[in-house]
Amino acid sequence: KNEVEQSPQNLTAQEGEFITINCSYSVGISALHWLQQHPGGGIVSLFMLSSGKKKHGRLIATINIQEKHSSLHITASHPRDSAVYICAVRYSGGGADGLTFGKGTHLIIQP
Protein backbone atom coordinates (compact mmCIF):
# COMPACT_ATOMS: atom_id res chain seq x y z
CA LYS A 1 0.00 0.00 0.00
CA ASN A 2 1.32 3.42 -0.89
CA GLU A 3 1.78 5.59 2.17
CA VAL A 4 2.00 9.36 1.89
CA GLU A 5 3.64 11.16 4.77
CA GLN A 6 3.66 14.92 5.24
CA SER A 7 5.67 17.06 7.60
CA PRO A 8 5.20 19.09 9.59
CA GLN A 9 1.60 18.43 10.60
CA ASN A 10 1.26 21.97 11.94
CA LEU A 11 3.29 25.06 11.18
CA THR A 12 2.96 28.59 12.52
CA ALA A 13 5.17 31.30 11.03
CA GLN A 14 5.43 35.05 10.78
CA GLU A 15 4.45 37.00 7.71
CA GLY A 16 7.29 37.16 5.22
CA GLU A 17 8.96 33.91 6.24
CA PHE A 18 9.99 31.24 3.75
CA ILE A 19 7.85 28.14 4.23
CA THR A 20 8.68 24.53 3.35
CA ILE A 21 6.27 21.61 3.55
CA ASN A 22 7.54 18.11 2.84
CA CYS A 23 5.92 15.01 1.39
CA SER A 24 7.34 11.52 1.07
CA TYR A 25 5.82 8.42 -0.45
CA SER A 26 6.72 4.76 -0.49
CA VAL A 27 6.19 3.31 -3.99
CA GLY A 28 6.44 4.43 -7.58
CA ILE A 29 4.03 7.09 -8.71
CA SER A 30 3.01 8.65 -12.00
CA ALA A 31 2.24 12.07 -10.55
CA LEU A 32 2.15 14.03 -7.32
CA HIS A 33 -0.40 16.72 -6.50
CA TRP A 34 -0.28 19.62 -4.09
CA LEU A 35 -3.69 20.86 -2.96
CA GLN A 36 -4.84 23.76 -0.80
CA GLN A 37 -7.86 23.85 1.48
CA HIS A 38 -8.93 26.97 3.37
CA PRO A 39 -10.92 26.56 6.60
CA GLY A 40 -14.44 25.48 5.78
CA GLY A 41 -13.59 25.73 2.14
CA GLY A 42 -13.18 23.64 -0.90
CA ILE A 43 -10.07 21.98 -2.26
CA VAL A 44 -8.01 23.66 -4.93
CA SER A 45 -5.27 22.05 -6.97
CA LEU A 46 -2.02 24.01 -6.80
CA PHE A 47 0.36 21.77 -8.73
CA MET A 48 0.56 18.43 -10.43
CA LEU A 49 4.07 17.25 -11.23
CA SER A 50 5.92 14.13 -12.23
CA SER A 51 9.47 15.49 -12.29
CA GLY A 52 11.54 18.58 -11.62
CA LYS A 53 10.06 21.82 -10.42
CA LYS A 54 7.07 24.05 -11.01
CA LYS A 55 6.49 27.65 -9.95
CA HIS A 56 3.33 29.70 -9.72
CA GLY A 57 3.63 33.12 -8.19
CA ARG A 58 5.10 32.72 -4.70
CA LEU A 59 4.60 28.96 -4.69
CA ILE A 60 7.23 26.47 -5.81
CA ALA A 61 6.88 22.70 -5.92
CA THR A 62 9.73 20.27 -6.43
CA ILE A 63 9.89 16.52 -6.72
CA ASN A 64 12.76 14.03 -6.50
CA ILE A 65 11.56 10.76 -8.02
CA GLN A 66 14.61 8.76 -6.92
CA GLU A 67 14.22 9.83 -3.30
CA LYS A 68 10.40 9.64 -3.43
CA HIS A 69 10.12 13.11 -1.96
CA SER A 70 8.46 16.40 -2.81
CA SER A 71 8.51 19.84 -1.24
CA LEU A 72 6.16 22.80 -1.44
CA HIS A 73 7.74 26.18 -0.80
CA ILE A 74 6.03 29.49 -0.15
CA THR A 75 8.15 32.61 -0.48
CA ALA A 76 7.28 35.87 1.28
CA SER A 77 4.43 34.21 3.15
CA HIS A 78 1.26 36.18 3.84
CA PRO A 79 -1.67 35.61 6.23
CA ARG A 80 -3.86 34.68 3.26
CA ASP A 81 -1.60 31.66 2.74
CA SER A 82 -3.02 30.23 5.96
CA ALA A 83 -4.65 26.96 4.94
CA VAL A 84 -4.22 23.21 4.97
CA TYR A 85 -1.81 21.97 2.30
CA ILE A 86 -2.32 18.43 1.13
CA CYS A 87 0.02 16.19 -0.81
CA ALA A 88 -1.53 13.41 -2.92
CA VAL A 89 -0.10 10.81 -5.27
CA ARG A 90 -1.30 8.74 -8.19
CA TYR A 91 0.11 5.23 -8.44
CA SER A 92 2.26 4.35 -11.42
CA GLY A 93 0.05 2.93 -14.12
CA GLY A 94 -3.09 3.78 -12.17
CA GLY A 95 -4.63 6.22 -14.57
CA ALA A 96 -8.23 5.95 -13.58
CA ASP A 97 -7.63 5.22 -9.93
CA GLY A 98 -8.14 7.97 -7.43
CA LEU A 99 -5.48 9.71 -5.42
CA THR A 100 -3.87 8.67 -2.16
CA PHE A 101 -3.54 11.59 0.20
CA GLY A 102 -1.33 12.71 3.01
CA LYS A 103 -3.04 13.97 6.15
CA GLY A 104 -2.23 17.57 5.40
CA THR A 105 -0.14 20.36 6.89
CA HIS A 106 -2.02 23.05 8.77
CA LEU A 107 -0.24 26.34 8.08
CA ILE A 108 -0.90 29.56 9.99
CA ILE A 109 0.84 32.77 8.94
CA GLN A 110 0.66 35.45 11.60
CA PRO A 111 0.80 39.15 10.65
Place this chain on the structure above:
Amino acid sequence: DAGITQSPRHKVTETGTPVTLRCHQTENHRYMYWYRQDPGHGLRLIHYSYGVKDTDKGEVSDGYSVSRSKTEDFLLTLESATSSQTSVYFCAISSGNRGLSSWEQYFGPGTRLTVT
Protein backbone atom coordinates in the same frame (compact mmCIF):
# COMPACT_ATOMS: atom_id res chain seq x y z
CA ASP B 1 -13.35 27.00 -11.98
CA ALA B 2 -14.47 23.58 -13.17
CA GLY B 3 -18.23 23.23 -13.19
CA ILE B 4 -18.83 20.82 -10.35
CA THR B 5 -21.71 21.04 -7.92
CA GLN B 6 -22.70 18.82 -5.04
CA SER B 7 -26.09 18.48 -3.43
CA PRO B 8 -27.09 18.76 -0.74
CA ARG B 9 -24.33 20.87 0.77
CA HIS B 10 -25.39 19.99 4.30
CA LYS B 11 -27.50 17.14 5.61
CA VAL B 12 -28.41 15.77 9.00
CA THR B 13 -29.98 12.33 9.05
CA GLU B 14 -30.73 9.58 11.50
CA THR B 15 -28.97 6.25 11.83
CA GLY B 16 -30.49 3.63 9.57
CA THR B 17 -31.95 5.97 6.98
CA PRO B 18 -30.87 5.92 3.34
CA VAL B 19 -29.01 8.93 1.99
CA THR B 20 -28.03 9.88 -1.56
CA LEU B 21 -25.48 12.53 -2.40
CA ARG B 22 -25.27 13.92 -5.89
CA CYS B 23 -22.30 15.19 -7.85
CA HIS B 24 -23.02 17.05 -11.07
CA GLN B 25 -20.45 18.24 -13.61
CA THR B 26 -20.73 20.35 -16.73
CA GLU B 27 -17.20 19.60 -18.02
CA ASN B 28 -18.01 16.32 -19.80
CA HIS B 29 -15.10 14.68 -17.96
CA ARG B 30 -14.95 10.91 -18.09
CA TYR B 31 -13.64 10.20 -14.59
CA MET B 32 -15.46 10.99 -11.38
CA TYR B 33 -14.52 10.24 -7.79
CA TRP B 34 -16.07 10.26 -4.35
CA TYR B 35 -13.84 10.94 -1.34
CA ARG B 36 -14.54 11.39 2.33
CA GLN B 37 -12.53 13.65 4.60
CA ASP B 38 -12.16 12.94 8.31
CA PRO B 39 -9.92 14.44 10.99
CA GLY B 40 -6.85 12.29 11.49
CA HIS B 41 -7.40 10.39 8.25
CA GLY B 42 -7.35 13.02 5.58
CA LEU B 43 -9.09 12.32 2.29
CA ARG B 44 -9.85 8.74 1.30
CA LEU B 45 -11.29 7.32 -1.90
CA ILE B 46 -14.73 5.70 -1.60
CA HIS B 47 -15.63 4.84 -5.21
CA TYR B 48 -14.74 6.07 -8.65
CA SER B 49 -16.20 5.93 -12.13
CA TYR B 50 -14.41 5.63 -15.45
CA GLY B 51 -17.48 6.05 -17.62
CA VAL B 52 -21.24 5.70 -17.72
CA LYS B 53 -22.22 2.57 -15.79
CA ASP B 54 -18.51 1.82 -15.11
CA THR B 55 -17.54 2.10 -11.45
CA ASP B 56 -15.06 0.56 -9.07
CA LYS B 57 -14.35 0.46 -5.36
CA GLY B 58 -11.86 2.57 -3.51
CA GLU B 59 -10.15 2.26 -0.15
CA VAL B 60 -13.24 2.76 2.06
CA SER B 61 -16.17 1.47 0.00
CA ASP B 62 -17.95 -0.62 2.66
CA GLY B 63 -21.43 0.75 3.34
CA TYR B 64 -21.52 2.82 0.16
CA SER B 65 -22.81 2.26 -3.35
CA VAL B 66 -22.58 4.45 -6.43
CA SER B 67 -24.29 4.87 -9.76
CA ARG B 68 -23.53 6.74 -12.93
CA SER B 69 -26.29 6.66 -15.51
CA LYS B 70 -25.20 9.86 -17.24
CA THR B 71 -21.79 11.39 -17.86
CA GLU B 72 -22.64 14.43 -15.78
CA ASP B 73 -24.00 12.77 -12.65
CA PHE B 74 -22.34 10.51 -10.08
CA LEU B 75 -24.48 9.47 -7.14
CA LEU B 76 -23.23 8.18 -3.79
CA THR B 77 -25.71 6.22 -1.69
CA LEU B 78 -25.52 5.22 1.93
CA GLU B 79 -28.09 2.43 2.09
CA SER B 80 -28.40 2.58 5.87
CA ALA B 81 -26.46 5.46 7.36
CA THR B 82 -24.32 4.92 10.44
CA SER B 83 -22.65 7.42 12.77
CA SER B 84 -19.25 6.36 11.39
CA GLN B 85 -20.32 7.82 8.05
CA THR B 86 -20.51 11.30 9.50
CA SER B 87 -17.99 13.11 7.35
CA VAL B 88 -17.40 15.68 4.66
CA TYR B 89 -17.81 14.17 1.21
CA PHE B 90 -16.02 15.54 -1.83
CA CYS B 91 -16.60 14.73 -5.44
CA ALA B 92 -13.80 15.21 -7.98
CA ILE B 93 -13.46 14.93 -11.74
CA SER B 94 -10.71 14.52 -14.29
CA SER B 95 -10.76 14.17 -18.04
CA GLY B 96 -7.92 11.66 -18.47
CA ASN B 97 -8.20 12.14 -22.18
CA ARG B 98 -4.67 13.12 -23.14
CA GLY B 99 -1.37 13.30 -21.32
CA LEU B 100 -0.40 13.74 -17.72
CA SER B 101 -2.10 17.12 -17.28
CA SER B 102 -5.48 15.61 -18.08
CA TRP B 103 -5.29 13.68 -14.81
CA GLU B 104 -5.48 16.83 -12.73
CA GLN B 105 -8.45 16.53 -10.39
CA TYR B 106 -11.01 19.26 -9.81
CA PHE B 107 -12.99 19.11 -6.60
CA GLY B 108 -16.56 19.99 -5.80
CA PRO B 109 -17.46 22.20 -2.81
CA GLY B 110 -18.19 19.26 -0.50
CA THR B 111 -21.20 17.92 1.39
CA ARG B 112 -21.20 17.90 5.17
CA LEU B 113 -23.17 14.86 6.37
CA THR B 114 -24.06 14.27 10.00
CA VAL B 115 -25.60 10.97 11.04
CA THR B 116 -27.21 11.14 14.49
